[in-house]
Amino acid sequence: MSEMDRRGFLARGWKASVAAIAGAGIWTSWDALRPRLPAGFGTKIKTIAADAVPEDDVVEVPQARAYLTKVKGEVVALSEVCSHLGCRVPFCESSGQFECPCHGSVFNRAGDFISGPAPRGMDMYAIEIVDGIVEVNTDEFITGTAPGTETINEPARGPSCTESSHG
Ligand code: FES
Structure with missing residues (x-):
């Protein structure tokens, strides 16, 4: 792998990690804040x-x-x-x-x-x-x-x- 390829690969990996962490944070917040429906609701x-x-x-x-x-x-x-x-x-x-x-x-x-x-x-x-x-x-x-x-x-x-x- 050339130096340029290696840098590009590391930069992409870093961005993917940030996106994954942000996504997990958003999901956790939504999961904690969404309205809780009683079991069986919708039936x-x-x-x-x-x-x-x-x-x-x-x-x-x-x-x-x-x-x-x-x-x-x-x-x-x-x-x-x-x-x-x-x-x-x-x-x-x-x-x-x-x-x-x-x-x-x-x-x-x-x-x-x-x-x-x-x-x-x-x-x-x-x-x-x-x-x-x-x-x-x-x-x-x-x-x-x-x-x-x-x-x-x-x-x-x-x-x-x-x-x-x-x-
Ligand atoms: S939510 Fe506004 S009057 Fe009931």
């Missing part, structure tokens, strides 16, 4: 008996990242991921509504948009009832209802959980 997830889903409250099913409730007697699965920018939306027991802590979007128990910056109601998942058990299909996403939709007429039943933090 049909067996949850609870349809009979156990409340008519006037919600039940969280963390493995499906969803809430179950009944709307006009039918079970619905609402995605707990805010339709605004993706924060987890908790259900406020005192108001009986979903209240996003990030930018204050509010949704009623059926997931209809009430107020805030969210562009629509809460998104949903398709469900199936198999042998009396609700299966949430986390692979079949249903876009939330348009603002102005009133699937149920349930005004806030009490004080908001986030009012104090949003003035």
